[in-house]
Amino acid sequence: MSLAIEVQSLTRRFGDFTAVDAITFEVRTGEVFGFLGANGAGKTTAIKMLIGLLAPTSGQARVAGYDVLRQAEEVRRRIGYMSQRFSLYDDLTVRENITLYGGIYGLGDAEIRDRGTGLLDRLELGHAGDERVGSLPLGWKQKLAFSVALLHQPAVVFLDEPTGGVDPITRRQFWEYIYAAAARGTTVFVTTHYMDEAEYCDRISIMVDGRIGAMGTPEELKRQFGGETLDEVFVRLARPAA
């Protein structure tokens, strides 16, 4: 069993505030891992450390086999990232975005062309390559952003609230893409405020005040905390930080 993410006592302090407090967990290769928590619980700080944007105060983390602090460049080459707020450039066309990101990820011209065409075919977006991304409906933007985040075939993809504001059918299509990526061996690390989506994860963790308050399969957590739904489990656990 190989591990895509190994986190050991990972800690980040800002002054005398401990945003992430010695968290320890592992994510298996090909797993869909839901990373939940209330606003202010420390999720964003933890993700920034895992993708090499923020140095830990103490502890360590390995992503795709590389240390996030000492081998940040190796880590960045092997991960994809997409968020609700920042994903693609609205003023560029669909193809221009693919070319730009392909270049950033270090792909050659021929690879960018071939993978870009394959990507558009899979999304059935072949006819829309010259459309400005800003003119696409939100659901399509998010599906495109996810595919672009996978363009360089990363070992791990980080999705930060990928489905916020998206209509309920497109939200479900998005999760089918997540399953398909996981079936190809990509590890998916995802945050969401939709508790029904938390049910679609293989395992989830719930962060509470900088620590991991609970971790397990959705079934295990419902049993452990005596909730009918994950929403109930979440509300029971995640008192928001004042």
Place this chain on the structure above:
Amino acid sequence: MTTAGSPLVVEHLGKRFERTVALEGLTFEVRPAELFGLVGPDGAGKTTLFRILTTLLLPDTGSATVLGLDVVRDFWAIRARVGYMPGRFSLYPDLSVEENLRFFAAVFGTSIEEGYSTIAPIYRQIEPFRDRRAGALSGGMKQKLALSCALVHRPDILLLDEPTTGVDAVSRREFWDLLAELKASGLPIVVATPYMDEAARCDRVALMQRGRVLAIDAPSAVGGRFPHPLFAVRGGNRYAALQLLRAHPHAFSAFPFGDELHYSDVRSDADPGTIAAEVRDWLRSGGFGDAVVTPIRAGIEDTFMALMGAPEEIGA
């Protein structure tokens, strides 16, 4: 036809932005002291509607009245009487909690003291942090401050554009508890949300998609508009079971729903129990030996998905 006393009446409202139709023939009415929900994803037209109702944008066609005042003719009078919380965080991050509130009170020619009884249930929760910069507040506290600022001039109607988007499940619940308190005081409230589960907290909801209303009803009645028998399915690999259900010759739709799958069947006249048994056998013979199929009532999200049709195509 305007009903006397309706705090909000919208008739055949239409608005375009170049090629994009933002609102099309929108018609509905809010009743006195009602908590009315506009439920729909991004692009449904919710924000455009709020901007017209708050007189920040002119409609192309149709008309609307707020508190009996016309949104075009009486725009000046409306602005003083409406409490509006825009979708994006609209406060001054470099001002403190108290300075923000004082500023909004002053704009409306009043003071925190005069408005205190109205905002008290909400403001008391953030008052201990009144010297903190608004930009340094947590998501839930920002929402409470924005709501206080929208209420400080004691408006006669409250318009809230996605107050809970991006807010965690616990803070969302607390926010809806506050709205229930405000509603109890007789204040009509119109609130937009993309979260279908929040619709249950409203007196009535309008389901919106791409500038149109799909249905208006009490939350408990919305499910009755679902066009086919609906079933909850459990057991086995979710993704594989979903594919098998979609391949059923009488399938209308099959979607994941939390830890279940929801399957609907086009045989509307058949006995639901008979269909359930037949679909269970279909799954069991397809390798899902422990499949359980139960007839259920449709919820708001089921109905929304059935009524919305196919998601938007590009270039359509």
